[in-house]
Amino acid sequence: MIRIITTSVFVDDQARALAFYTEMLGFEKKEDIPLGEFRWLTVVSPAARDGVELLLEPDEHPAVGPYKEALVADGIPAASFGVDDVVAEHARLTALGVTFVQPPTDLGPVTIATLDDT
Known part of the structure; x- marks a missing residue:
């Protein structure tokens, strides 16, 4: 059986995203591993600490900006x-x-x- 382990959202600032997802939405930090300039940074629901992790993925890839803009424009x-x-x-x-x-x-x-x- 296949399971979802991690999914991601693209963020422009990992520290700011972590503060929003933990302090505002109530998620908990699960992984925080330095990877050069960025981090493997995940949050989880406190109701499912061993459940699906949400990766706060840096939006550095050139395709991400247009992708995010299109999603926002289309709601x-x-x-x-x-x-x-x-x-x-x-x-x-x-x-x-x-x-x-x-x-x-x-x-x-x-x-x-x-x-x-x-």
């Missing part, structure tokens, strides 16, 4: 996260200063919200 999230109560989590994160580009929206079987991870 496509680079990653999806789950919570038990979208409305409550939206309120909690908004109080912490997280910006949402889409507030909680009921789509029938699911309610979604889209945040800006800076």
